[in-house]
Amino acid sequence: MRISTEFKTALQHKIDLKTKPLGALGDLESLAFKIGCIQNTKSPQITKPTIVIFAGDHGIAKMGEVNPFPQEVTSQMVYNFVNGGAAINVFSKTNDINLKIVDAGVNHQFESDLEIVDAKIDFGTKNYQFEPAMTEAQYEEAIQKSGEIVHQIYNEGCNTIGFGEMGISNTSSASLLMAYFLKLPMEACVGSGTGLKEGGINKKVKILSEVFEKHNVNNTLEALSTFGGFEIVMLYGALLKAAELNMTIVIDGFIVTSALLAAKTSNTTILENCVFAHNSNEQGHKKMLEYLDVKPLLSLGLRLGEGTGAALAIPLLKAAVNFLNDMASFESAGVSGETEQG
Numbered sequence: 001m002r003i004s005t006e007f008k009t010a011l012q013h014k015i016d017l018k019t020k021p022l023g024a025l026g027d028l029e030s031l032a033f034k035i036g037c038i039q040n041t042k043s044p045q046i047t048k049p050t051i052v053i054f055a056g057d058h059g060i061a062k063m064g065e066v067n068p069f070p071q072e073v074t075s076q077m078v079y080n081f082v083n084g085g086a087a088i089n090v091f092s093k094t095n096d097i098n099l100k101i102v103d104a105g106v107n108h109q110f111e112s113d114l115e116i117v118d119a120k121i122d123f124g125t126k127n128y129q130f131e132p133a134m135t136e137a138q139y140e141e142a143i144q145k146s147g148e149i150v151h152q153i154y155n156e157g158c159n160t161i162g163f164g165e166m167g168i169s170n171t172s173s174a175s176l177l178m179a180y181f182l183k184l185p186m187e188a189c190v191g192s193g194t195g196l197k198e199g200g201i202n203k204k205v206k207i208l209s210e211v212f213e214k215h216n217v218n219n220t221l222e223a224l225s226t227f228g229g230f231e232i233v234m235l236y237g238a239l240l241k242a243a244e245l246n247m248t249i250v251i252d253g254f255i256v257t258s259a260l261l262a263a264k265t266s267n268t269t270i271l272e273n274c275v276f277a278h279n280s281n282e283q284g285h286k287k288m289l290e291y292l293d294v295k296p297l298l299s300l301g302l303r304l305g306e307g308t309g310a311a312l313a314i315p316l317l318k319a320a321v322n323f324l325n326d327m328a329s330f331e332s333a334g335v336s337g338e339t340e341q342g
């Protein structure tokens, strides 16, 4: 969306006239400015904040070579989300955030009466050590379905959406995507994921370098469909749809940011809608954020995923719009402004 210079000046002026020294609310001021620009109003609102978790399984996980935890943990954690026992449940509840769980392609048939959005593309991706993770038709279906999910959430009145994911081995997909989009050597893109030690990380680098060399990837579609997973392609489609609907998008950790790298090639202005929740402890995330030239709100050493960073950052978005809407100005409160010496 094109925002006029006059509007930006007026919005900044409103922030500057609040009863505080200039800039004293630091990053909250840039956050209020950003949300005001997204909504094109000096009185923005956060309505029905929602986090969507896309869950999917990965063919490579069955080998147990790049992931410390077994593939079954993906479906087990989906049950944990449904039963309210995961970190994301606790943080969403704490901060009054709606939570939606999406089966993007978990290797398990969930019972139909569970609170899970069934968008299953398949029972896990293929192992990209041997063949592309998915077909082009599956890739298209994933984008279509995630776009519809976001559209429905938007229609329910949500204007602020955070994304999370669950998928054993998906740091490997994210590293492959990072290597492709940032043109960096695999060592710079691979980290410990859910807990690999040095030897395990070296092995992961070797395996993923071979995967990268094996496939001739030339564009975003090929990168996403070759390296997967279904949850990452759904994140890609969801990010594009949320930007199209001009929502405020809260970006979580390493895997969500890898989907954003892809989405940015399809929508070059998508960052205007994105707020970065935190810097993940997964080593490649810092370089991704540097590449995007963005500053995350929180630095808590998280490396969990699930959208936990997004859930923790959403109260800051609320605080930012609330100070913009509710804080007194120097004039309204009768507080003296800076003197000439300032």
Ligand SMILES: O=C(O)c1ccc[n+]([C@@H]2O[C@H](COP(=O)([O-])O)[C@@H](O)[C@H]2O)c1
Pocket: 066, 067, 068, 069, 165, 166, 167, 168, 169, 170, 171, 172, 192, 193, 194, 195, 252, 253, 254, 255, 256, 280, 281, 282, 285, 302, 303, 304, 305, 306
């Ligand atoms: O969000 C992150 O930055 C993050 C960093 C490391 C791990 N994860 C989570 O851990 C899982 C993937 O780790 P791995 O080791 O199985 O590739 C997946 O379920 C992610 O949600 C998430």
Ligand SMILES: Cc1cc2nc[nH]c2cc1C
Pocket: 069, 073, 077, 165, 166, 167, 194, 304, 305, 306
């Ligand atoms: C237990 C566990 C919880 C997770 N949540 C997101 N990714 C995860 C990976 C594991 C292994």
